Amino acid sequence: GENxxxxxxxxxxxxxxxxxxKCTYSDSASNYFPWYKQExxxxxxxxxxxxxxxxxxxxxxxxxxxxKTAKHFSLHITETQPEDSAVYFCAAxxxxxxxxxxxxxxxxxxxxx
Amino acid sequence: xxxxxxxxxxxxxxxxxxxxxxxKPISGHNxxxxxxxxxxxxxxxxxxxNNNVPIDDSGMPExxxxxxxxxxxxxxxxxQPSEPRDSAVYFCASxxxxxHTDTQYFGPGTRLxxx
Numbered sequence: 001g002e003n004x005x006x007x008x009x010x011x012x013x014x015x016x017x018x019x020x021x022k023c024t025y026s027d028s029a030s031n032y033f034p035w036y037k038q039e040x041x042x043x044x045x046x047x048x049x050x051x052x053x054x055x056x057x058x059x060x061x062x063x064x065x066x067x068k069t070a071k072h073f074s075l076h077i078t079e080t081q082p083e084d085s086a087v088y089f090c091a092a093x094x095x096x097x098x099x100x101x102x103x104x105x106x107x108x109x110x111x112x113x
Numbered sequence: 114x115x116x117x118x119x120x121x122x123x124x125x126x127x128x129x130x131x132x133x134x135x136x137k138p139i140s141g142h143n144x145x146x147x148x149x150x151x152x153x154x155x156x157x158x159x160x161x162x163n164n165n166v167p168i169d170d171s172g173m174p175e176x177x178x179x180x181x182x183x184x185x186x187x188x189x190x191x192x193q194p195s196e197p198r199d200s201a202v203y204f205c206a207s208x209x210x211x212x213h214t215d216t217q218y219f220g221p222g223t224r225l226x227x228x
């Protein structure tokens with residue numbers, strides 16, 4: 001089955017700097033890659049997603065890139081702000097064949113003042 | 114929309130007791146997922162349903178865990194008997210699967226503590 005590896009497990013960046021979180025997946029059939037943000041005491045919430053027919057997607061300060069050949073994808077947060085502090089999860093799914101999503105272990109992002 | 118609703122939000126019980134967690138998915142969603150989250154193991158998929166039918170329960174840790182979805186608007190996850198190692202946050206999520214995977218909407222979770 002699909003396996004998603006995520007790193008780093010913890011990341012601290014200065015406010016205003018950029019943060020990058022990287023993930024790899026094992027099953028080349030995966031074609032949907034969402035990213036979730038989990039704040040303390042809450043459930044994960046989708047922040048951005050990308051499908052395998054595109055290589056990059058951007059939404060304001062957040063961008064995701066996908067390299068299908070290498071089977072890895074990344075989340076980029078620019079101009080980080082205190083409210084970006086949270087746990088971020090990457091995930092992969094086979095999209096049109098299955099509604100199951102496999103999550104990475106998460107990255108705890110700390111934005112330092 | 115009220116989103117995914119879970120109850121209770123917190124549950125403290127003693128080892129050996131039966132625990133029932135409840136979930137109401139978003140109206141119109143046809144797939145429902147139960148996850149368990151711990152520091153050590155992260156977010157684990159326990160079981161998921163499509164159109165009220167269990168599709169994959171390979172993540173259910175053992176026979177002490179069972180899940181049901183009697184109708185499109187309600188699901189339960191039961192642990193009987195509970196053990197301290199079951200202490201975790203349990204999330205329910207739902208999705209409208211229309212031939213391609215889309216956003217999973219998570220509930221607020223139930224924090225379970227087994228003493």
